[in-house]
Amino acid sequence: MAGLSQHAHWSSRWTFLLAAVGSAVGLGNIWKFPYEAGEGGGGAFVLVYLAFVFAVGLPVLIAELSLGRRGQLSPIGSMAKIANEEGRSKAWGLIGWSGVVGGFIVISFYSVVGGWVLAYLVKAMSGFSGYDAAISTQTFGTFVADPVSPIIAHFAFLAITIGIVARGVTGGLEKAVTFLMPALFALLVGMMIYSGITGDFGAAVNFLFNPDFAKLTIETVLQALGLAFFSLSLALGSIMTYGSYLTKEMNIPRSAVIIAAADSGVALMAGLAIFPIVFAFGLEPGQSVGLVFTTLPIAFGQMTGGAIVGTMFFFLLTVAAVTSSISLLEPAVSYVEERTGIDRKKVALFIGAAAFALGTLSAWGQGGNLLGDVKILGLDFMSFKDYITNNILMPLGGMFIAIFVGWFISRKTMMEELAMEEGTFKIWLFLVRFVCPVAIGAVFISILYNTIIA
Numbered sequence: 001m002a003g004l005s006q007h008a009h010w011s012s013r014w015t016f017l018l019a020a021v022g023s024a025v026g027l028g029n030i031w032k033f034p035y036e037a038g039e040g041g042g043g044a045f046v047l048v049y050l051a052f053v054f055a056v057g058l059p060v061l062i063a064e065l066s067l068g069r070r071g072q073l074s075p076i077g078s079m080a081k082i083a084n085e086e087g088r089s090k091a092w093g094l095i096g097w098s099g100v101v102g103g104f105i106v107i108s109f110y111s112v113v114g115g116w117v118l119a120y121l122v123k124a125m126s127g128f129s130g131y132d133a134a135i136s137t138q139t140f141g142t143f144v145a146d147p148v149s150p151i152i153a154h155f156a157f158l159a160i161t162i163g164i165v166a167r168g169v170t171g172g173l174e175k176a177v178t179f180l181m182p183a184l185f186a187l188l189v190g191m192m193i194y195s196g197i198t199g200d201f202g203a204a205v206n207f208l209f210n211p212d213f214a215k216l217t218i219e220t221v222l223q224a225l226g227l228a229f230f231s232l233s234l235a236l237g238s239i240m241t242y243g244s245y246l247t248k249e250m251n252i253p254r255s256a257v258i259i260a261a262a263d264s265g266v267a268l269m270a271g272l273a274i275f276p277i278v279f280a281f282g283l284e285p286g287q288s289v290g291l292v293f294t295t296l297p298i299a300f301g302q303m304t305g306g307a308i309v310g311t312m313f314f315f316l317l318t319v320a321a322v323t324s325s326i327s328l329l330e331p332a333v334s335y336v337e338e339r340t341g342i343d344r345k346k347v348a349l350f351i352g353a354a355a356f357a358l359g360t361l362s363a364w365g366q367g368g369n370l371l372g373d374v375k376i377l378g379l380d381f382m383s384f385k386d387y388i389t390n391n392i393l394m395p396l397g398g399m400f401i402a403i404f405v406g407w408f409i410s411r412k413t414m415m416e417e418l419a420m421e422e423g424t425f426k427i428w429l430f431l432v433r434f435v436c437p438v439a440i441g442a443v444f445i446s447i448l449y450n451t452i453i454a
């Protein structure tokens with residue numbers, strides 16, 4: 001059976017870490033985190049977010065990597081295989097399906113936003129001079145409502161992703177992250193220093209770290225958990241697939257701590273790179289989605305050397321988005337490749353083309369665009385797909401992953417995979433058995449409650 005053919009492995013622990021951090025660090029950290037933190041009460045949100053990353057996200061991250069490595073197959077293949085080996089119901093295989101399908105849905109709209117970033121990278125090169133709030137908002141609005149340009153950008157972004165995934169784990173993914181991740185890190189540090197010196201660093205620190213617990217509502221707590229999961233790339237195939245390319249020698253818990261620390265570190269650094277500029281130019285920090293696409297360009301347009309800084313920033317964002325989107329395409333590609341034995345290049349092209357088609361709906365579903373008036377349950381296409389993945393597949397997937405490894409896999413299997421000290425293992429087991437299911441379950445129920453009642 002083609003499904004049992006031996007698949008690729010990372011060539012070193014270092015390339016695995018770069019790839020996994022590359023998957024985790026993305027639009028979630030540099031675009032979503034700063035504005036959600038801003039809206040959710042600054043330091044209070046950040047504290048809750050960090051608590052979720054380490055108490056709920058990290059144990060699930062460890063679980064997912066272990067499941068992938070144990071199975072040595074795509075998430076669908078691995079879950080079926082492990083459930084079978086452990087004498088458990090075939091239904092556990094649904095975790096794999098939900099991951100692969102969910103990842104595919106996410107890439108279909110993630111790559112639309114990736115396209116916006118790419119288009120803004122091109123715009124940034126010629127500078128944003130003369131941009132004020134009105135011009136900037138209008139420029140962005142006109143761009144996303146255009147039926148053609150965002151589609152071309154979406155296409156270009158996916159073409160980059162497909163090109164990397166088509167070349168395989170060692171020939172594509174590893175090569176890409178080996179030079180992209182250090183570049184991303186250098187750019188981010190550079191941006192942070194630059195805005196620390198030229199911008200209002202004190203205001204940014206105050207905004208991000210001074211906790212305003214009054215702004216902490218149930219919704220922001222839910223948002224923090226969702227963001228922690230999204231940012232760590234959990235439950236939608238990426239991490240399990242990357243885990244399946246691990247060899248037995250690698251220490252999963254230690255790697256997972258590095259990934260979680262790097263991921264939240266980058267989120268904080270992104271906040272410290274963005275907000276000093278925003279405050280120095282007297283701009284509004286709570287512009288949600290518009291923070292990166294409408295607020296920052298105003299600052300880039302006014303500062304000296306703004307074309308360079310703006311180009312650097314959007315390049316950084318492009319790199320972060322690309323190294324995440326390859327991890328969103330990879331699970332489906334690895335599954336189809338394993339099932340059919342068809343050449344990876346063709347599979348990547350085919351699945352990428354399907355993601356392009358599905359993503360077109362999201363691009364055209366922006367207000368004023370071709371499908372801007374079409375609503376599903378009151379949501380445009382992009383928000384609908386975001387809702388299904390972020391609020392349903394991700395929490396359910398994460399909860400069942402925790403329950404599966406906590407209650408349904410033999411302790412011996414997990415001890416073997418994790419090679420942890422007895423004491424640390426017990427902490428991990430307690431977290432996946434009780435803390436993760438309860439925390440995620442509570443969040444999931446309140447989301448449903450809010451949607452149905454509100």
Ligand code: TRP
Pocket residue numbers: 023024025026027028029103106229230231232233234235236237238239324325327328
């Ligand atoms: N973590 C990435 C980000 O922060 C996005 C991402 C990649 C993702 N793979 C994922 C999110 C799997 C959820 C699940 O932008």
